[in-house]
Amino acid sequence: MTITPKDEYDPIIPGPNDFLAVSQDDFLANFGQLYNAFARNHVALDDTVLTPGNHTNIELMQQGKGPETSVGEISLYSKMVSDQTNQLFLRYQGGSASGKEVQVTTYQIYPAQNLAWQISYFTFLPGNIIVYFGVGDLPRSPNKNTIFFPPYVMSNVISCYFCAQSNNPAVSPTVTFNKDPFGKIGAANLFNIATGFSYFYLVIGNI
Secondary structure, eight states: OOOOOOSSOOTTOSOTTOOHHHHHHHHHHHHHHHHHHHHTTBOOTTOSSSOTTOBSOOOOOEESSOOOOOTTOOEEEEEEOTTSOEEEEEEOOOSSSOOOEEEOOOOOOEEOOOBTTEEEEEEEETTTEEEEEEEEOGGGSTTSSEEEOSSOOBOEEEEEEEEESSSSOOOOOEEEEEEOTTSOEEEEEEESOOTTOOEEEEEEEEO
């Protein structure tokens, strides 16, 4: 007899009258699903290096409105803000009424200077960090290999990613960055590129 593994947790396994010899496969599969579910955004329960069960990151589902709070509790949640995007909110402890709601982040995406050969966006992150992203049409770029970063306020590159707009982007480019006389990085030159393709880019830097 072939046992088909279950792909989700079943709360009624094992049943109150099941024999372990009969329900063992389902029982083990259930434990596996609990392990996988808990491992998401947590250190695995059997990790021997880090502290098992600790959070690795937190995902906040978008709320239609901020959840109410009672005395002695606060709420941390994400909510859509008009003319912005999902933002992080904090609601203080309440009482007879909901606690005061505070918008913690003001993250927004801005369209950058219009360039005929490039679609450009940028945003800011805490700590004087700027993020540039978009797509550069290199065949139409002035030097055929240059992507620009308006607004030109970045002084240091933290991380970057460039990828050919292709179904099989096998060529990883070599990248150099251009600084102006004021020390600001305004562009990247891509070498060893896939000829004839546009390139997606993501660049993170300090202001």
